[in-house]
Amino acid sequence: MKTILLCSTLIITSTFSFAGHTSGDQTGTLAMTLRNFKGVINEQVVDLSWATLMEAGVDYYEIQRSGDGMNFIDIDRIESEMTISTSDFQLNYQYADAHPLKGTSFYRVKVVGKDGSTNQTPIVEINNYATTGTRIYPTVIQSNTVFVESDSNLSEVKMEFFDLSGNKISETSWSAFNGRQTVQVSKAGSLPTGTYVARLTANGQNVKSQLVIVQNF
Secondary structure, three states: OOOOOOOOOOOOOOOEEEEOEOOOOOOOOOEEEEEEEEEEEEOOEEEEEEEEEEEEOEEEEEEEEEOOOOOEEEEEEEEOOOOOOOOOOEEEEEEEEOOOOOEEEEEEEEEEEOOOOEEEOOOEEEEEOOOOOEEEEOOEEOOOEEEEEEEEEEEEEEEEEEEOOOOEEEEEEEEEEEEEEEEEOOOOOOOOOEEEEEEEEEOOEEEEEEEEEEOOO
């Protein structure tokens, strides 16, 4: 039985469907329903899993990982289990990253169709920390502010927010940091509802990166 040492899990409980896309005027034939994409870290191994319903036209799944939530690299691929003789309505997939990044990392799966069309899953966030001395919270924001908390003595600290395209939204800096600070996500007014990246650095080194969700009602 596995012992869960450190675990940060994001489960996409809602089922979603998508059609693939290609560049130019081509129309992709990739169509499927993907559900329950999730990630956990057990004994320093990140386990990813997802299920597909009525899978058709998929060639393979590209496993992608990022240290900042914006710049992803391909780390492996899994071939589609659908064959001409497969009769299963639901297919289940798993992938184990035996060498995950230290600190916060992000995973997603790129779906590649036999015709070259592509799409991708939402992002899951994994925290691989020996200690939890630095926090950015809450992860769901409704008031344009977050709290940054650390029990370490940090210097030359920057708190930055980006959209998922990598565009910087705001930056707040301190020459020294210890304890808790309140930080505005946007200094130019409220942001559109969506997912953003918060990144805390000290002396030019990444301390913590995580996704935050802005909700406007």
